Amino acid sequence: MDKIAEITAAWGCHYHVDAAWGGPTLFSNKYKHLLKGIEKADSVTIDAHKQLYVPMGAGLVVFKEPELTREIVQHANYIVREGSKDLGSLTLEGSRAGMAMLVHSGLKIIGRQGYQLLIDMGIEKAAGFAQMIEANHHFELMTQPELNILTYRYVAPEIADRLTAASEAESRLLNEKLNRLNRSLQKAQRERGKSFVSRTILKPDRYGKQEIHVLRAILANPLTTEQILADMLQEQIDIVAGQNLHASLLEYAADR
Numbered sequence: 001m002d003k004i005a006e007i008t009a010a011w012g013c014h015y016h017v018d019a020a021w022g023g024p025t026l027f028s029n030k031y032k033h034l035l036k037g038i039e040k041a042d043s044v045t046i047d048a049h050k051q052l053y054v055p056m057g058a059g060l061v062v063f064k065e066p067e068l069t070r071e072i073v074q075h076a077n078y079i080v081r082e083g084s085k086d087l088g089s090l091t092l093e094g095s096r097a098g099m100a101m102l103v104h105s106g107l108k109i110i111g112r113q114g115y116q117l118l119i120d121m122g123i124e125k126a127a128g129f130a131q132m133i134e135a136n137h138h139f140e141l142m143t144q145p146e147l148n149i150l151t152y153r154y155v156a157p158e159i160a161d162r163l164t165a166a167s168e169a170e171s172r173l174l175n176e177k178l179n180r181l182n183r184s185l186q187k188a189q190r191e192r193g194k195s196f197v198s199r200t201i202l203k204p205d206r207y208g209k210q211e212i213h214v215l216r217a218i219l220a221n222p223l224t225t226e227q228i229l230a231d232m233l234q235e236q237i238d239i240v241a242g243q244n245l246h247a248s249l250l251e252y253a254a255d256r
């Protein structure tokens with residue numbers, strides 16, 4: 001973020017940080033250094049319905065220079081007339097639910113220390129989950145968590161070593177098969193309804209920027225235990241085996 005701040009300053013651009021997920025890390029004395037440079041931003045998004053743990057619909061933007069909100073000021077003759085002190089003139093929305101009360105309550109009830117506990121717990125649990133994935137030969141950790149989000153994918157143990165040693169063409173082919181497998185796995189797990197991970201697409205350097213479909217896990221629930229995480233990985237292994245999702249990979253391995 002320091003580097004982006006330097007570039008935006010050099011070009012005279014507005015520097016906005018989308019910290020919708022990570023913003024509340026600032027409440028953690030232990031980990032706030034991970035957001036170093038955010039203090040240089042002109043504006044920052046924080047979603048209270050993510051790591052401030054309030055219900056959906058409480059996104060906010062904080063501005064270093066509050067006057068900047070004047071850029072979107074709007075008036076009408078029947079509402080927020082010129083000179084009105086109604087803050088509604090400074091937003092794009094009109095009437096809205098009283099979500100600010102939930103944010104206010106969270107700050108009072110959970111408070112800085114409570115948020116620090118939740119944030120530290122999420123970051124540390126994600127680090128533990130990453131180690132668990134790395135130690136399991138059915139999976140490949142795709143991104144180490146910087147905060148409490150990580151991505152990984154299922155790889156059939158039979159082809160894991162082959163993938164590391166593969167030529168570019170072979171690696172492309174194996175990754176296409178793995179992409180299909182991981183998409184099917186994520187859907188099957190969701191449909192079972194016992195546990196859920198989301199999925200996304202990355203273009204990692206490790207695979208020459210090929211599109212890789214990965215599972216995405218967010219560790220934010222303080223009630224999630226190590227056992228639950230271990231059971232979830234086992235459930236994924238069982239789904240792949242039970243539905244024979246790795247059939248084409250096994251055939252490929254057997255042919256060579």
Ligand SMILES: Cc1ncc(COP(=O)(O)O)c(C=O)c1O
Pocket residue numbers: 018019020021047059
């Ligand atoms: C970095 C980031 N920005 C923005 C969003 C959008 O969030 P929402 O539509 O819930 O406000 C997300 C959602 O995950 C996000 O991770």
